[in-house]
Amino acid sequence: MIKVGIVGTGMISELFAEGAKFVDGMEVVAIQSRDETKAKEFARKHDVELTFTEYERMLMDVRIDAVYIGLPNSLHFAYASKALRAKKITILEKPFLSNLGELDELIDISEETRTMVFEMNRVLCLPNTQVIRDHLDDIAPVRMITMNFSQYSRKYNDLLAGKTPNVFSDEYSGGALVDLGVYSVHLMVDLFGMPDDITYIASKLPNSIDVSGNLTLIYDGFIASLVQSKNSRCDNRITIQGEKGTIYASPTASRIDKVILDLGxxxxxTVAHEYESMTYTLHEIVRVINEKDEETYRKQLRHIRTVMEVLCAARKSAGIKFTADRE
Ligand SMILES: NC(=O)c1ccc[n+]([C@@H]2O[C@H](COP(=O)([O-])OP(=O)(O)OC[C@H]3O[C@@H](n4cnc5c(N)ncnc54)[C@H](OP(=O)(O)O)[C@@H]3O)[C@@H](O)[C@H]2O)c1
Structure with missing residues (x-):
């Protein structure tokens, strides 16, 4: 049984605790929050045994094998490095890290400590992602792709009220691309690998962070246009157009509920999904750990690197700078 400690009591940690309940071989045993009341409340709600206010104390606890880090993006690196050094298997929320420098360093620590690190990647393990993979040949060759992930964020109202929520902050490595677009990038990299050219045109805040934008990925023979917006909404959809037909998937790569194949x-x-998207990823993480499946593990790391290369190149092209890039 892999015993997990959750870090942070945000909404995403709640989803993790719920999702893990459907995973044999994994149990949430601890919660860490800076606020004791929040930790106790989370523990009561999700039937979690141990609570911590100090992260280091949680890492020292031998009853915990793994940590799930559900913290703002720029904190992923520091928290994950400490977890790996304490030899706790680490599951990081998306986006994995802020930049490639952090990626190199974290992978080195993971190798040195012989401790695995995973991304909570909802896209790759979804049954309907496999449906798309299985039908690409039917429409081949692919000629045009559009993906839209637009979600009006409640935090945008805070922004309008003069605050800077973490998701719109350069200090916390925020923005529409790494918050929403990252899912579309995961799907593109999974299906087609690294693009030949990357251009991101974004609507930016004075701190350079994108509120919305259009990411163009150029591949041999086709172009993909990935739209992400945190200040508008629409009927999100993925459209993969080929010479022989079209695949429509909806709503977004994070949660593909429907897949339509149009060959005339x-x-x-569609394959009916039994669980919330996180649960599929957790099943796979448990399998990789228990079966010591090095090949899949390494493939996952290569995938993460390519996704991060795309995100970093996109940010560079749009002039989006994180505080973490300067550190
Ligand atoms: N929210 C979503 O829908 C969603 C969906 C998918 C993925 N994610 C990913 O999940 C991660 C967290 O996102 P979020 O929107 O939930 O972030 P958030 O609300 O800003 O923060 C999540 C939790 O992190 C802790 N935290 C916040 N600031 C901190 C600080 N300065 N130092 C230490 N701990 C701090 C807080 O927990 P305590 O007060 O208990 O310490 C907070 O509840 C991000 O990487 C995001 O990309 C979020």
Whole structure:
């Protein structure tokens, strides 16, 4: 049984605790919050045994094998490095890290300590992602792709009220691309690998962080246009157009509920999802750990690197700078 300690009591940690309940071989045993009342409340709500206010104390506890880090993006590196040094298997929320320098350093620590690190990547393990993979040949060659992930954020109202929520902060490595677009990038990298060219045109705040934007990825023979917005909404959809037909998937790569194959006539090829998207990823993480599946583990790390290369190149092209880039 892999015993997990959750770090942070945000909404995403709640989803993790719920999602983990459906995973054999994994149990949430601890919660860490800076605020004792929040830790106790989370523990009561999710039936978690141990509570901590100090992260280091949680890392020292031998009853915990792994940590899940559900903290703002710029904190991922520091918290994950400490966890790996304490030899705790580490599961990081997306986006994995702020930049490639952090990635190199974290992978080195993970190798040195022989401790695995994973991304809570909802995209790769979704059954409907496999449906898309299985039908790409039917429409080949691919000629045009559009993906839209627009979600009006409550935090945007805070921004309008003069605050800087973490998700719109350069200090916390925020922005529409790394918050929403990252899911589309994961799907593109999974299906097609590294693009030949990357251009991101964004609507930016004075701190350089993107509120919305259009990421263009150029591949041999086709172009993908990935739209992400945190200050508008629409019926999100993924459209993969080929010479022989089209695949429509919805709503977003983070949660593909429906897949339609159009080869002249539209056919619903959706596989019904049994669980929330996180649960599929956790099943796979438990399998990789228990079976010591090095090959899949290394493939996952290569995938993460390519996604981070795309995100960093996109940020560079749009002039989006994180505080973490200067450290
Ligand atoms: N929110 C979502 O829908 C969602 C969905 C998918 C993925 N994610 C990912 O989940 C991560 C967290 O996102 P979020 O929107 O939940 O962030 P958040 O609300 O800003 O922060 C999450 C938690 O982190 C802790 N925290 C906040 N600031 C901190 C600080 N300065 N130092 C130490 N701990 C701090 C807090 O927990 P305590 O007060 O208990 O310490 C807070 O509840 C991000 O990487 C995001 O990309 C979020």
């Amino acid at each position: 006539e539209k056919k619903d090829i």
